[in-house]
Amino acid sequence: xxxxxxxxxxxxxxxxxxxxxxxxxxxxxxxxxxxxxxxxxxxxxxxxxxxxxxxxxxxxxxxxxxxxxxxxxxxxxxxxxxxxxxxxxxxxxxxxxxxxx
Numbered sequence: 001x002x003x004x005x006x007x008x009x010x011x012x013x014x015x016x017x018x019x020x021x022x023x024x025x026x027x028x029x030x031x032x033x034x035x036x037x038x039x040x041x042x043x044x045x046x047x048x049x050x051x052x053x054x055x056x057x058x059x060x061x062x063x064x065x066x067x068x069x070x071x072x073x074x075x076x077x078x079x080x081x082x083x084x085x086x087x088x089x090x091x092x093x094x095x096x097x098x099x100x101x
Contacts, residue, residue, distance in 0.1 A: 005098030012091030016084060023080045025050050030073035051076070 029047040037044045055072040058064060064072040 001098045001101070005095045007095075008091055008098065009095035012088050012095065015091070016088045019080050019084050019088070022050075023077055026054075026073050026076050026080070033070075 025047060029051040032044060032047060039045070051073070054076055055064075055070075058072050058075050062075065064070050064075065
């Protein structure tokens, strides 16, 4: 069972890294909206393409504009933090128990 434990541990580490990278993409996307970026810039297009589909799904479920401020990035970051604390830690624990027992 240690092979399955190692596999689950590797998946949880990769998931943790992917969630952290995406959180930084969300932060960069939110910061870039504070200025008037060139919409043809490849970095701006990448940030928008990477975040807007998630923002759209959240905006359908929850009103995210309060006083002219869009809180969709904040909601995405909170979801990422929840997934890191719950899902990643649960996978770590499952891997540990499979390897120990």
